[in-house]
Amino acid sequence: MPKVGVVLSGCGVYDGSEIHEAVITLLALNRAGAETICMAPNVDAAVVNHLTGENVAGETRNVLVESARIARGEIRDIAEVTVNDVDALIFPGGFGAAKNLCDFAIKGSECSAHPEVARLVREVISSKKPLAAICIAPALISRILGDDKLAHKLTIGTDEETAEALEKMGTDHIDCSVNNYIVDPANKLISTPAYMLAGNIREAAEGIEKTIAELLKMI
Amino acid sequence: MPKVGVVLSGCGVYDGSEIHEAVITLLALNRAGAETICMAPNVDAAVVNHLTGENVAGETRNVLVESARIARGEIRDIAEVTVNDVDALIFPGGFGAAKNLCDFAIKGSECSAHPEVARLVREVISSKKPLAAICIAPALISRILGDDKLAHKLTIGTDEETAEALEKMGTDHIDCSVNNYIVDPANKLISTPAYMLAGNIREAAEGIEKTIAELLKMI
Numbered sequence: 171m172p173k174v175g176v177v178l179s180g181c182g183v184y185d186g187s188e189i190h191e192a193v194i195t196l197l198a199l200n201r202a203g204a205e206t207i208c209m210a211p212n213v214d215a216a217v218v219n220h221l222t223g224e225n226v227a228g229e230t231r232n233v234l235v236e237s238a239r240i241a242r243g244e245i246r247d248i249a250e251v252t253v254n255d256v257d258a259l260i261f262p263g264g265f266g267a268a269k270n271l272c273d274f275a276i277k278g279s280e281c282s283a284h285p286e287v288a289r290l291v292r293e294v295i296s297s298k299k300p301l302a303a304i305c306i307a308p309a310l311i312s313r314i315l316g317d318d319k320l321a322h323k324l325t326i327g328t329d330e331e332t333a334e335a336l337e338k339m340g341t342d343h344i345d346c347s348v349n350n351y352i353v354d355p356a357n358k359l360i361s362t363p364a365y366m367l368a369g370n371i372r373e374a375a376e377g378i379e380k381t382i383a384e385l386l387k388m389i
Numbered sequence: 390m391p392k393v394g395v396v397l398s399g400c401g402v403y404d405g406s407e408i409h410e411a412v413i414t415l416l417a418l419n420r421a422g423a424e425t426i427c428m429a430p431n432v433d434a435a436v437v438n439h440l441t442g443e444n445v446a447g448e449t450r451n452v453l454v455e456s457a458r459i460a461r462g463e464i465r466d467i468a469e470v471t472v473n474d475v476d477a478l479i480f481p482g483g484f485g486a487a488k489n490l491c492d493f494a495i496k497g498s499e500c501s502a503h504p505e506v507a508r509l510v511r512e513v514i515s516s517k518k519p520l521a522a523i524c525i526a527p528a529l530i531s532r533i534l535g536d537d538k539l540a541h542k543l544t545i546g547t548d549e550e551t552a553e554a555l556e557k558m559g560t561d562h563i564d565c566s567v568n569n570y571i572v573d574p575a576n577k578l579i580s581t582p583a584y585m586l587a588g589n590i591r592e593a594a595e596g597i598e599k600t601i602a603e604l605l606k607m608i
Contacts, residue, residue, distance in 0.1 A: 181400060181408075182458035189400075189459055193412035193590075200591040220457035221464065238439035239401035240408055245440065371412075372419040 171205050172389050175256035177248065177287065178210040178237035179266025183365070184218035186233070188264030191304050191364050192240045194375045195262050198382040207256060209248040210237035211284050215270045233270045249286040253293035257389045260382070263305020263364055274309040279338035281313055288314045295320070300358040300388035302381050308361045309336060315357070316340030323354040327363030349376045351384060358388050390424050391608050394475035396467065396506065397429040397456035398485025402584070403437035405452070407483030410523050410583050411459045413594045414481050417601040426475060428467040429456035430503050434489045452489045468505040472512035476608045479601070482524020482583055493528040498557035500532055507533045514539070519577040519607035521600050527580045528555060534576070535559030542573035546582030568595045570603060577607050 176195055180186020199206050214230040238245045261267060268275035272283040283291075291314045294301050303311045308324040309332070315322045316339035325346035326332045333343040344352045348369075351362035362381040368374035395414055399405020418425050433449040457464045480486060487494035491502040502510075510533045513520050522530045527543040528551070534541045535558035544565035545551045552562040563571045567588075570581035581600040587593035 183461050186458075188461075189408060190412050190415070190461070193409050194416065196409070197413065197590050197594055200589055201594075219454055220460075220462050221451075221454045223462060232440075235438055235440045239405075241439075242402050242407075242409070243439050243442060370419055371416050375416055375420075 171203060172257040172386060173207055173255065174199050174204045175207045175209055175251060175259045177259065177261045177271070178208055178240055178245070179264060179270045180215060180233045181236040181239040182218070182220050183264045184220055184223065185216060185269065186236055186264055186266035187240060187262050188305060188365055189240060190371050190374055191262040191264065191378060194378045195260055195304070195382065198379045202382065202386050204386060207251070208237065208241035208245040209251050210234045210245060211270065211286055212247045212249065213270065213284070233266065248290060251290060253290065253297045253299065256294070256299070258300045258385050259290065259294045260302040260385060261304060261307035261310065263307045265306070267305070267307040268309055272310045272313055274313065279335040283310055283313045292318070295357060298358060300360065300385050302360040302385045304362055304378060304381065305364040305366050311359070312336040312339045312341040320357070322357050322359055323352060324359065324361045325352040325363060327366035329366060348373045351377055351381045353384060360384050390422060391476040391605060392426055392474065393418050393423045394426045394428055394470060394478045396478065396480045396490070397427055397459055397464070398483060398489040399434060399452045400455040400458045401437070401439050402483045403439055403442065404435060404488065405455055405483055405485035406459060406481050407524060407584055408459060409590050409593055410481040410483065410597060413597045414479055414523070414601065417598045421601065421605050423605060426470070427456065427460035427464040428470050429453045429464060430489065430505055431466045431468065432489065432503070452485065467509060470509060472509065472516050472518065475513070475518070477519045477604050478509065478513045479521040479604060480523060480526035480529065482526045486524070486526040487528055491529045491532050493532065498554040502529055502532045511537070514576060517577060519579065519604050521579040521604045523581055523597060523600065524583040524585050530578070531555040531558045531560040539576070541576050541578055542571060543578065543580045544571040544582060546585035548585060567592045570596055570600045572603060579603050
């Protein structure tokens with residue numbers, strides 16, 4: 171039974187993990203016979219009211235604690251996870267991936283990655299274990315691999331401004347439709363646009379399910 | 390395109406909607422070609438830390454605002470929804486269904502239902518539109534239909550104590566396995582145990598997907 175690490179970044183599209191993407195990921199992995207190991211960084215983060223779309227002034231919530239909602243309590247601090255614990259790693263999207271795992275949402279190509287997230291990504295890549303990134307999460311991977319001057323291919327769909335920011339960090343960005351995914355075989359890297367392009371949950375699921383089938387084949 | 394109301398109760402298994410059940414519901418409905426109308430009551434509720442399982446003293450969150458995380462912001466106050474807006478209604482589970490839509494989790498068979506939730510359930514049942522309840526949500530339906538002295542059948546799986554509480558409120562409780570569902574054809578009522586019995590997300594999905602196929606057939 172392959173063990174796949176699922177890196178969460180909170181609970182909700184505007185300040186955490188995109189919930190649909192995270193649950194579709196967990197369901198597809200479980201149906202394929204994989205064991206899932208949910209994890210998140212133990213940091214506080216800003217809160218967005220998902221009814222109004224507005225920031226909630228003065229409130230913070232802990233990313234590990236909120237991610238535990240998606241994981242039904244079964245979750246680990248990413249600082250305690252090493253490459254030996256997983257056969258593959260996957261990052262659902264949502265603004266949390268670009269706000270809490272790195273600060274791409276604020277600083278664009280000048281962003282930095284959370285150190286423990288960057289450490290685990292580097293361990294997985296250098297161990298030649300496969301890694302998948304969904305939606306905006308490829309921006310985080312771009313930052314880490316770009317810092318290492320490692321040539322690599324990723325997609326965030328077709329948004330020109332976001333694609334340019336990834337190119338600036340060192341990614342060879344490949345446009346991709348919502349129901350498809352991009353493979354970088356040299357780095358065992360897979361990415362799919364999901365809600366960067368999806369108009370509904372069905373469209374997001376199609377690309378994610380294909381991505382996970384490919385991820386498991388690469389183990 | 391049938392319109393199906395999805396009644397949420399927060400965001401997280403211990404104080405809101407069970408997130409897996411809610412997302413599996415939205416995905417199955419969307420894949421079957423249904424339009425989903427998410428709704429929740431506009432009330433404040435207690436908060437559980439999902440990492441520790443403990444109540445967070447002194448903190449409340451708004452059920453409509455937190456449910457909006459699952460609905461990606463597309464959600465209505467249930468007080469503004471009438472039976473004319475939907476062709477069917479479905480309740481995902483999670484403790485929120487038993488804490489925020491009614492107080493079954495605290496008072497058992499002595500519980501009361503949220504008045505706007507009770508109103509919409511009564512409208513749907515008396516209009517002979519189908520209604521599905523997942524996991525612990527049948528306890529809420531039991532309260533409402535029991536108060537009306539309406540003979541009906543539901544399942545919460547096989548837990549004896551919970552089943553007895555439903556019987557006490559007026560339900561004919563039928564035991565049911567995790568991958569199955571119970572139909573009450575006279576009231577167009579469908580129920581499935583999901584995480585009342587499921588050991589993993591795949592098991593929960595199987596019963597929910599069958600339930601939704603049945604719900605849509607009944608429209």
